[in-house]
Amino acid sequence: MDYFNYKNNELYCEDVPVSAIAAEAGTPLFIYSKHTITEHFNQIKSAFGEIPLLICYSIKANGNLSILKVLKELGSGFDAVSIGEIKRALAIGADPRKIVFAGVGKSNEEIAFALDAGILMFNVESEAEVENINRIALQKGTVARIALRINPDVDPRTHKYITTGTRENKFGIDIQRAEDLIARLPEMPGLELKGLHCHIGSQITTVEPYESAAHKLIELYAKCQQSYPLEFLNLGGGFGIFYKEYEARPVSDFAAKIVPLIKASHCKLILEPGRYIVGNAGVFITQTQYTKRSGAHTFVICDGGMNDLIRPSLYQAYHRIWPVKSEIALGHAIAPEKRIKADVVGPICESGDFLGKERELPAVERGDLLAVFSAGAYGFSMSSNYNCRPRSVEILVDGDKWKLIRKRETCESIFANEIDLLK
């Protein structure tokens, strides 16, 4: 579900023609739909409405401050994986008591900062980290609230780079070690165990992996409850979205299985969705610079590339691509004389720089705009300055209004941290 639709042969975001935004803001650019974000957030909230729930939006999916602000106003908390992300949440006035902090490599500085900020809890990923947080909390004369991130060893059958909950991954603590660690917690007075956490992966389109992770966590939760007044069970994020076919499951399918389990164990549920909220709420708009043929291949060369949207290059991810203006409806059959089969590529000096391969598209010409769909999550947030390319503009649309939520970088701002050191 999203609010990107073709009307009068051109793409609109909500009630604004995408071409009008591009004409003013330039390309490449990301455009987000506020209504889509709101709707996805509310879908999760109502699917799990029967149980106490804290949604902690995962900042790394898309950390733009204006987007975080929209989510804060909807009542969201935040899932951060670095001091920078905690600072992002605080910058928009997020309640620290709704911030959870995960990550396998939290530094002393990050731990100290999060303690001072008074976050809800640390999702702790190893024995060594537990000891370190205890040490820092004692030094500060405070107590750190923690949840143990359990690696439940379930395979969510998604891309290997976004699988996080099997024994082969670096994330979390396996259940046996967690039990041993929990037995040792009384020796660590700087810690208060508040719950258990897991996050098994991303772009998960089947319910079973959640169910089996939830079962394992709840069993451990019940055991821990005998010694600690636990409060939270955090099942992480990972709900999949629609990139190509209608492969994603509605969040209510996940809720149908999870809610009864949580009810029975009387805990508060935390979820950390990222992609589900913002993924389909964004498009990446790029302008065709040139088309060319090479051997049997046709290339559509765009002004946006892997530095802007790395998912196709990094995960072999599929994003629908279609001209912003087209008489042929998105994804529909194209008459042979109007059709091209092309690799849609960027300007970066890498053969791995592509947005889509072997795509059947309505013929495009120099200057035409292309929309790359479902680019709201892990799009801008994974972008870089590779090839000294200023990062993209971001726009938020709300009904018939749109506003700039990130200015385009300049080359000067990219090398600002180097220029004084030239002497």
Ligand SMILES: *Cc1c(COP(=O)(O)O)cnc(C)c1O
């Ligand atoms: C990335 C991440 C998430 C969000 O994952 P999505 O697939 O975007 O929902 C949630 N929790 C943790 C710990 C993460 O690292």
